[in-house]
Amino acid sequence: MRVFVTGASGWIGSAVVPELIGAGHHVLGLARSDASAATVTAAGAEVLRGDLADQDALRAGAAGADAVVHLAFVHDFSRFEASIRTDAQAIETLGAALEGSGKPLVIASGTPAVPGGTATERDGAAPGSPAAGREANARAALAMAAHGVRSSVVRLPRTVHGEGDGGFVARLVAIARDRGVAGYVGDGAGRWPAVHVGDAAHLFRLAVERAPAGSVLHAVADEGVPVREIAGVIGRHLHLPTASVPAEEFGFLGGILAVDQPASSTLTRESFGWEPHRPGLLDDLEQGHYFA
Structure with missing residues (x-):
């Protein structure tokens, strides 16, 4: 076509x-x-x-x-x-x-x-x-x-992640560098699909x-990754503490971070045989390219 x-x-x-x-x-x-x-x-x-x-x-x-x-x-x-x-x-x-x-x-x-x-x-x-x-x-x-x-x-x-991503996760990394802390909102239990x-x-x-x-x-592989776990990987790679910080510290991202928003792709997988096989969000973060 x-x-x-x-x-x-x-x-x-x-x-x-x-x-x-x-x-x-x-x-x-x-x-x-x-x-x-x-x-x-x-x-x-x-x-x-x-x-x-x-x-x-x-x-x-x-x-x-x-x-x-x-x-x-x-x-x-x-x-x-x-x-x-x-x-x-x-x-x-x-x-x-x-x-x-x-x-x-x-x-x-x-x-x-x-x-x-x-x-x-x-x-x-x-x-x-x-x-x-x-x-x-x-x-x-x-x-x-x-x-x-x-x-x-x-x-x-x-989050649609991978090497070269300039989206929300890259923004979280930049904010952590600027603030000196890998932060999350509230208790960090809010989940992001990825x-x-x-x-x-x-x-x-x-x-x-x-x-x-x-x-x-x-197009969902990870149904919901707790934001606290994302911050934990960021903090470890940047050698920064991980802590809860006020939502306003994240600008427009603060409101998004505070919402629990898991999503499923079960129906999509059943209907189309789609099976994601690339690294999940945390594994992708661990590869280090977000911190280069």
Whole structure:
């Protein structure tokens, strides 16, 4: 298949593109800058210049493709509502280009937090929660199944880890260095789901190839790693004490660290035969590349 990928040069996209190419697919990657275009080209994909606000580029990329994987998102937490609106418009444009074709549209989203429980593929984000906006966009994509689009959603956990990760765990390492303590919020019992970026990329490919219209998949390997254990590994590698610290010490991450948010991928594994086999989060941390 010819697969159009937004966010092709990003953290997830840089793993998804070679996963697709390795399976024999041709990839067209959206790139907003010269540096992004060079990354996409180096991965063996064709480049389409544009960004999420470029509706003509999105429409052209989707119209000429056999499948679309939408990974791009504006990660500006100071203007999160604007990022949600940009994402919603991009999904609408991509879906309209595929309407009536039966072609796959795979959207990236996030696993929800279920108070007192473990989130499954059947659960949704609580109204008013930080994840509710992206959940609404994902639901809009799934609704396109009624208009001849084989739409599906791959939900990613809080941490998609691996060498080169610049996300939440890398941020925790940087904060520990700055503050002189590997910290957690409260008693540190709150759990984060996690997956290695390579295992997540494999699930995106399975979704492109096999996911029925309206499917929700969870790219979760570790159902829930206690934040206190993450801090413990960080402290040991940085030779720092590990302790509970006020949530505000972590900036926007403080609220996320304080929430217990395990997630399951049992239904995804049963339906698609997806079995993550790369290192779990703690084992990946122990390899040392986050501290280089």
